[in-house]
Amino acid sequence: MGEAASHACVIGLGWGDEGKGKIVDLLCADFDCVVRYNGGANAGHTVCIGDQTFALHLLPAGILHDGVEAVIGPGVALDPASLIEEIDTLAQRGRSIDGRLKISSRAHVVMPYHKIEDRISESEAASGQRIGTTARGIGPCYADKVRRHHAIRMVDLLDATFRDERLPQIVATRRETLRRLFGSDPDLDVAAIVDDARVWSERLGPMVCDTTTLLENAMNAGRRLLFEGANGCLLDIDHGTYPYVTSSTTSAAGIPTGAGVPPRTVTRVIGVCKAYATRVGEGPFVTELTDATGDWIRERGHEYGTTTGRPRRCGWFDAVATRYSARLSGTTEIALMHLDTLSGADSVGICTAYEIDGTKTDRMPCDTRTLQRAQPVFEMHPGWSESLRAAKSLRDLPANARRYLDRLQELVGVPIRLVSVGPERTQTLRLDR
Ligand code: GDP
Ligand code: IMO
Ligand code: MG
Secondary structure, three states, X not given: OOOOOOEEEEEEOOOOOOOHHHHHHHHHHHOOEEEEOOOOOOOOEXXXXXXXXXXXXXXXXXXXXXXXXXEEOOOOEEOHHHHHHHHHXXXXXXXXXXXXXXXXXXXXXXXXXXXXXXXXXXXXXXXXXXXXXXXXXXXXXXXXXXXXXXXXXXXXXOOHHHHHHHHHHHHHHHHHHHHHHHOOOOOOOHHHHHHHHHHHHHHHHHHEEOHHHHHHHHHHOOOOEEEEOOOOHHHOOOOOOOOOOOOOOOOOOHHHHHHHXXXXXXXXXXXXXXXXXXXXXXXXXXXEOOOHHHHHHHHHOOOXXXXXXXXXXXXXXXXXXXXHHHHHOOOOEEEEEOHHHHOOOOEEEEEEEEEEOOEEEOOOOOOHHHHHHOEEEEEEEEOOOOOOOOOOOHHHOOHHHHHHHHHHHHXXXXXXXXXXXOOEOOOEEEXXX
């Protein structure tokens, strides 16, 4: 048995898009294996290497490191068509995955009818009931997983008898259910889907294996694992701003089940958050700025969705929500992103408490209706005008930016170890203080 290695995870502390892709890519230089354990193609993780930008949805972001093995765990909702497209796009750009990708035979498959159902349920919902999903079929796929009767896992997809006999029945039943639910005939051709399933099986089959055993062996051999969280803690199915959440466990608590490793595997939890807050889709957002300042942050930070291109809602840093999600995941260190985006603001705000029905609290309410009534209590800090893009260490930052970081760290209660001042790998300060 090899020497005990320390394993880490990168998780988003907000409502997604915190910059997890950049941090995973950065840290992967020190890891042997990167593992996705939740979500699916709703994720959009950006990695910038020199003048090249990659947006990864199902492929773990660490795959861009040649020596790193990448695993898609059992907890991922896997859309085969989307994954194959991603692999092909990378190959066209000269990036081969070279047998380094392994897919869990237990992962559930996102089928075309899941995407149709996701899209129609959103468009049919009354405006106040919409979640604002990414329409990637995530909710319907996880619902089938829990309901079980019609669920399809990667191991099923690889089984020719299943594809020929059971799959046509499932697709026909789902077509009928959609017709009854929404009254229109969904565009679902049973024979074409069976054909596609065969192609998916041929393309992805060689990568499918028991990743639980693979990870156990890797750990026993002293290899270091980095778990890549998708979405963000505030979108967690149990602990997020329900029902305006995604359908998986997005916190570090999702790792043991979603990856198939023992609960105490991860000792280092890197929580990623921006120097401000963003959200895409519906749901409460206490610190949202619906004025010119919010627009200014969006334009400076290029806050448009990586997966859907939707403009992201922007607001000041929410210390109440971030402290909540940091504690939920047992965060040991913070990667603070987009500090450069705030250059040029006269003042920058931090929400230190919520005022709800006349009472002040610094605890996150567990009920979304209560959260919707919360008013932010802002503490304003003087801004800085200097560009931070070329900063290499804390000393290169203006005093006001340093004071801002100190205050964020104090409020969240977790040390900031990385500060990001631009999208590229090199635009990162490592703090040892
Ligand atoms: P993820 O889903 O958490 O991986 O984040 P996304 O990739 O969806 O969104 C983060 C966006 O911010 C991407 O376009 C990144 O290239 C960009 N980004 C990451 N860190 C920084 C930073 O420190 N400064 C700036 N200006 N952009 C950043
Ligand atoms: P990454 O990994 C931002 C949001 C959607 C919607 C809600 C439910 O790039 O940070 P879903 O399609 O999952 O049923 O949508 O969750 N959402 C994300 N927002 N980044 C993501 O992923 C997200 N994944 C889901 O916008 O509000
Ligand atoms: Mg994203």
